[in-house]
Amino acid sequence: MNILEISQLSLSFGGVHALQDVSFHVPKDTITTVIGPNGAGKTSLFNCISGFYKPQQGEIRYQGAPLRGIKPPKRAALGLARTFQNIALFRGMTVLDNIKLGAHVHMKTGLLGSLAYYGRARREEMEIREEVERRIIDFLEIDHIRRQPVASLPYGLQKRVELARALAMRPKVLMLDEPVAGMNREEKEDMARFILDIREEWDVTVLMVEHDMGMVMDISDHIAVLNFGQVIAEGKPQDVQQNPDVIKAYLGNSDIDDLRKRLNPDREAA
Numbered sequence: 001m002n003i004l005e006i007s008q009l010s011l012s013f014g015g016v017h018a019l020q021d022v023s024f025h026v027p028k029d030t031i032t033t034v035i036g037p038n039g040a041g042k043t044s045l046f047n048c049i050s051g052f053y054k055p056q057q058g059e060i061r062y063q064g065a066p067l068r069g070i071k072p073p074k075r076a077a078l079g080l081a082r083t084f085q086n087i088a089l090f091r092g093m094t095v096l097d098n099i100k101l102g103a104h105v106h107m108k109t110g111l112l113g114s115l116a117y118y119g120r121a122r123r124e125e126m127e128i129r130e131e132v133e134r135r136i137i138d139f140l141e142i143d144h145i146r147r148q149p150v151a152s153l154p155y156g157l158q159k160r161v162e163l164a165r166a167l168a169m170r171p172k173v174l175m176l177d178e179p180v181a182g183m184n185r186e187e188k189e190d191m192a193r194f195i196l197d198i199r200e201e202w203d204v205t206v207l208m209v210e211h212d213m214g215m216v217m218d219i220s221d222h223i224a225v226l227n228f229g230q231v232i233a234e235g236k237p238q239d240v241q242q243n244p245d246v247i248k249a250y251l252g253n254s255d256i257d258d259l260r261k262r263l264n265p266d267r268e269a270a
């Protein structure tokens with residue numbers, strides 16, 4: 001079953017065609033990765049799925065239902081959680097407070113919601129939240145820093161806190177925009193392990209944009225390749241890697257050594 005179905009999506013900014021007739025699917029319980037050279041449209045696609053951009057054409061279906069007209073906070077509450085290319089945490093706040101903000105998407109707002117949301121229901125929700133927060137902190141091994149302000153942490157740990165906040169949203173689809181960008185090798189290996197464990201232990205489908213081809217080929221179940229706003233290949237890592245159109249797309253943007261490094265998963269572990 002596909003948890004997300006993207007059909008014939010097109011998005012333009014003036015004369016720039018960021019996405020052209022993009023169709024692909026995200027099978028449930030997989031790690032699905034969107035790759036492609038710089039400017040290929042990967043972040044634009046993420047922005048369409050999370051509702052920040054409105055495509056001029058096409059449809060995105062989530063759990064079988066169209067997302068059109070649903071605003072970003074509602075999409076998050078429905079289970080589409082996201083991290084960003086550049087860390088988007090509240091740097092002055094503690095790790096724990098940042099994680100608590102993630103859970104906020106489930107708070108009822110508005111007068112009717114507030115009236116319906118007191119007493120036992122609210123207590124139960126708070127208990128669930130605390131339990132989820134505890135589980136996330138244990139899982140991501142960040143108990144020792146939970147009272148520290150985010151700004152005081154090294155980059156790799158900040159990225160982990162961002163992941164924690166996204167998990168606190170209790171997602172069904174976790175969208176990760178370049179989760180290992182800027183990380184050293186050890187941080188990358190940790191992050192790759194966490195992403196694999198999230199799929200296994202948290203019943204979450206992962207949709208990722210990532211440039212690190214070693215990690216992409218190692219941990220992805222399904223890959224879609226974008227180039228100039230169009231899907232040029234989709235399939236298993238080994239199929240995508242051999243695809244002549246994919247090789248050409250990367251060759252057009254890199255020298256041969258860079259290409260080898262990018263497409264060869266044996267280059268380095270994660």
Ligand SMILES: Nc1ncnc2c1ncn2[C@@H]1O[C@H](COP(=O)(O)OP(=O)(O)OP(=O)(O)O)[C@@H](O)[C@H]1O
Pocket residue numbers: 013016017018036037038039040041042043044045
């Ligand atoms: N808000 C915007 N306004 C105008 N043009 C935009 C906007 N967002 C994206 N674009 C353009 O759309 C195209 C695709 O950009 P996008 O950021 O989606 O690519 P990308 O694959 O995520 O690139 P990268 O790997 O460098 O992050 C680019 O030509 C970009 O300049």
